[in-house]
Amino acid sequence: MARDLTVGIAGLGAIGLHLARALDKGVPGLKLAAASARDRAKATANVAGFKNAPRIVSNAELAACDIVVEAAPAAVFEEIATAAIAAGRIFVPSSVGALLPRMHLVEKARATGARIIVPTGALLGLDAVRAAAEGDVESVTIETRKPPRGLAGAPYLEKNKIDVGAITSATRVFKGNAFDAAQGFPANVNVAAALALAGIGPDRTMVEIWADPAVTRNTHTIRVEASTVRLTMTIENVPSEENPRTGKITPLSILACLRGLTSTLKVGS
Numbered sequence: 001m002a003r004d005l006t007v008g009i010a011g012l013g014a015i016g017l018h019l020a021r022a023l024d025k026g027v028p029g030l031k032l033a034a035a036s037a038r039d040r041a042k043a044t045a046n047v048a049g050f051k052n053a054p055r056i057v058s059n060a061e062l063a064a065c066d067i068v069v070e071a072a073p074a075a076v077f078e079e080i081a082t083a084a085i086a087a088g089r090i091f092v093p094s095s096v097g098a099l100l101p102r103m104h105l106v107e108k109a110r111a112t113g114a115r116i117i118v119p120t121g122a123l124l125g126l127d128a129v130r131a132a133a134e135g136d137v138e139s140v141t142i143e144t145r146k147p148p149r150g151l152a153g154a155p156y157l158e159k160n161k162i163d164v165g166a167i168t169s170a171t172r173v174f175k176g177n178a179f180d181a182a183q184g185f186p187a188n189v190n191v192a193a194a195l196a197l198a199g200i201g202p203d204r205t206m207v208e209i210w211a212d213p214a215v216t217r218n219t220h221t222i223r224v225e226a227s228t229v230r231l232t233m234t235i236e237n238v239p240s241e242e243n244p245r246t247g248k249i250t251p252l253s254i255l256a257c258l259r260g261l262t263s264t265l266k267v268g269s
Contacts, residue, residue, distance in 0.1 A: 030262060036059045144218070
């Protein structure tokens with residue numbers, strides 16, 4: 001009988017702690033072995049009631065696990081990714097936007113035998129986009145609408161002195177490609193980054209970001225024009241109480257991704 005794959009989670013916040021709890025309840029073929037967090041004392045307290053509490057380690061030490069899930073601030077993304085990839089592990093990033101300007105990590109993974117598996121996250125229809133991209137695709141666009149507080153602190157807004165707290169009606173605060181969106185909104189456009197990687201790349205994938213006081217959910221509308229299909233898809237994600245930038249579905253998406261690594265029956269490409 002094959003042994004369980006060990007899982008290490010970087011970050012025990014809105015995404016990581018929910019994922020850790022689900023793994024501790026039991027997922028066939030997987031074992032939560034380690035976690036890292038900026039505040040180790042808080043992390044230790046958070047997992048104290050687990051059936052099998054993971055070790056609290058450094059970001060680099062997570063690379064001892066078979067699978068490393070990144071659910072940490074984008075500022076430490078490269079540290080986590082580099083260690084996991086150098087060790088030849090399966091690396092599952094939630095901060096997909098941080099991957100776009102670091103595509104050299106893909107080359108490193110190719111050299112070490114590591115795998116980078118991007119979960120669907122707060123998006124839908126990635127299988128259809130991937131299938132369309134096997135043929136000719138004319139355009140891919142994504143329009144993101146969030147409550148203004150869900151965009152607060154984005155580098156693009158601060159650089160351009162845009163105060164989302166003062167916005168009282170739906171306002172487009174960004175229009176450009178996915179690469180520029182990922183740099184300007186690293187905590188907000190992981191969906192756009194995943195879409196770009198699944199489809200026609202970050203330079204051709206166009207992004208609009210709206211601050212909209214009228215919406216209560218993070219809403220993403222995708223439009224694809226291809227030789228084989230025309231797609232229009234909208235998803236409304238319930239924001240996490242811990243972090244309004246993150247949808248509640250995100251940790252569930254990562255959990256589903258991890259299940260797919262060991263499941264006998266896997267649905268979807």
